[in-house]
Structure formats: C-alpha cells, structure tokens
Amino acid sequence: MERILVSDLDTPCLLVNLDRMERNLRFMQEKAHLAGVKLRPHAKTHRTPAIARIQLEMGAGGITVAKLGEAEVMASEGIDDIFIANEIVGPIKLERLRRLARQVRRLAVGVDHTSHVQALSRIMAEEPRPLDVLIDVETGDPRTGVHPGKPVLELARGIEKAPGLRLRGIYTHDGQSYDASTLDEVREINRQSQTLMLETADLLRSSKIPVEEVSVGSTPSLLVDGILPGITEIRPGTYVFLDADQAQVLGTYAFCAQTVLATVISRPTPERVVLDAGTKALTYYVQDTGITRSAGHGRLKDHPEIFLNRMSDEHSSFDIPPGSALDFFIGQKLEIIPNHACPTTNLYDFIHGIRQDRVEITWPVLCRGKSQ
C-alpha cells in the first residue's frame, strides 16, 4: 500500500488519531459493559458509517442519530438498528420515515407531543410492522422533551392507543451538563437526570405500561460519573473524538482524537501566526459558559496552552506567548484541536485516520450535510 505521511496532506483537512479514538471507544464500551447497559453511540459526532461500524464491532447495541438524513445514509450502508433521537415533523419527512421503517430491522424515533403521535400513527397504521417510539423527557436541558412524571404517563397512554406504534421506552439528554460550573455539579446533574428517568419509568410501570428502554446520556456526565441501576441504555456522541471543550472536563488534551491540519500562511508580526483554517475549516463555535468552555476557537495540539484568538472565514491566528522560545514558519503544518467536534466533522468530505506520522485509512463522511 502507498505510504502517505500526514505531512503530505494538503490543508485544511480533518484528521483522527486512531490510537486515541480507539481508546475513547474502549473506555465507553467498557463503562457500559460494567454497568450492564447498552451503548448506543450518537453518530452525529462522526457522521461516518465506517466509524459507526467500528463502534458496533466493539459491542455497541445500535446507533443513535439526530436526523432522518443521517439515518437513511446509515441504513443504506447496512446499519440495521437506528434510533432517531429527535422529533420528525412534516409530510415530506414522515413519508421518508415510513419508507425507512420498511428497510431497517430496528428503527425508533422520539416524540414529545400528541401531535407527533397522531402524525406517526397516521403513516404507520397500515404498515406491516409497528414503529417503535421513545418519549423524549426533559430532565433539565430546556430544549425538547416532556416534563418527567405525569406528562410522560399521559403521552404514553396516547401511544398505547395509537395504531402502528409501539412504545419502547423513554429517553433524555442531560445537555445542561455542559454548563455545569464544577465536576461535582456535572455529577449532580447526571444523577438528578437519571433519577427523574427512573422515577418516571416506575410511574409508567405501576400504571401497567411496559418500559423496555430507559436511555440517557451526555459525554461530560459519562466521562466523570456513573450509571444508576435501572438505566438500560447510554447515548454519548462526542466521546468518540472528544474536543477542546471536553478536555476542560478531563483536565487534559491527551485524549482529543480529532484535529484539523492547517498550514501557517503568514507571519505578519513577530508574535502573530496566521493559518489557512478559518470558520469554514473549524467553525466559529465557542461554548458560552460552564466547565466545557475553552478559550478561543481551537487549540494547538502540540502546545494546547496556545489557542486561536482571531478567526474569519478563511483565516485564523494565534499569538506566540511573550517570552516563549517557540517559533513558527510559513509553510509549517500544525494540528488544531477544534472546540466542538460535531459541527467540525460536518465541514469535511473525508476523515484521515492517522497513526503516528502515517495516514492509515481515509473514510468518506457520508452523512456530511445530511441535516434534513
């Protein structure tokens, strides 16, 4: 096989350090295994069927996606157990979902309102197999989701009566863990969220409604805290790559697997180093608050104390710290750890899997742009 070195690659391009990624995958798989729960990784972070297959080979029990378009691509690549952890709305998408349900061995979708239940039931009622649904429960992240307890019970009763649907269980995403100010607060959020889910599952069961799946998770919570008995499934996504934001939780950049390779294209002043990677190569993402807030717009992998402090569409730059002996030259290639892995992935057609200085494999990011 042709030997391609990382330094041979043109920039900006997306890299994943395979040793680090495999370590991250093993860590979470082991955690799920020890707790006796299913790991259903959220594929929105990598949008890459080849990586989903690695997760499944390592023991994952199906995958999660955020978008119908991601699910369609994953299904066409042979992945047959998919949970769309999101609400599907509108006739165009509902028709696509109906078709997908015929194709995928095990498909499920989220709901948080009776109007979702009615619309799904209408398209599924005449289908040969019922569609599994999970109720989206809001346990502290004010996004989608029904409040825990009685509102979930009411929605569950509606699903039980709806032709063409089967209630598989309940799910939540404790996204507020990103805004926690301390590690102890992350742990408290995780426990509170899981406890609300377990109490809600008990309420349903005591009302004779079976709950097969109690599905939880966000990467910060699962990096630093445990899984309570009674939880059946975890759905972390960002853990596969980690990023500069997650590194703030871990206190180290040593596990950040995703980088963008960029080239120094200008040295306009003694301290300023300008790269060929701007918002179109790294995104402009900055976490506003909390323990996952990393300064700037990405960090130098080999000198993570240095962050990109200016960014425009095609350029970013950093300043060499005063008194530092470091120097950078025009043409030099540098790896940048993005703040947030998921939207960065979506900027690239390919991910180069690297080991040491060598490109071992190149995967197409087949779900890139599949946001409908």
Ligand SMILES: Cc1ncc(COP(=O)(O)O)c(C=O)c1O
């Ligand atoms: C519904 C749902 N589940 C799971 C996840 C995975 O979270 P994380 O990327 O923190 O692991 C997300 C992330 O946005 C999500 O929205």
